[in-house]
Amino acid sequence: MDGYGAGIWRGWPRFHTPLRTGERRCLTHVEDTVDAYRQPKDGDAAWYPLAVWPEPGGFLPFANSIDGDYLGWLAQSGDPDTWPLIGWPRHAHQGPPLDPA
Structure with missing residues (x-):
């Protein structure tokens, strides 16, 4: 974020502006995403x-893709x-956190 800022990079990952106000702010993205994760979690x-x-x-999302995948922190x-x-993939099992190396 420090180097490139928020927005959509090369048409795929969307990084939300942390301090933006209004309808499409980062907090709205976080709330909507954790609610979407929590609902099916209760069933499976x-x-x-x-x-x-x-x-x-807990999973704290900060970005998503056009394919419905999410990126976040634990x-x-x-x-x-x-x-x-860590990523929350739309069409795959949950994997481990990404190796920082």
């Missing part, structure tokens, strides 16, 4: 294994710089 926890923000270690500690990046 095996496909939706992540805790949901603001739960400890809010695991008090320091956001240490939160692992």
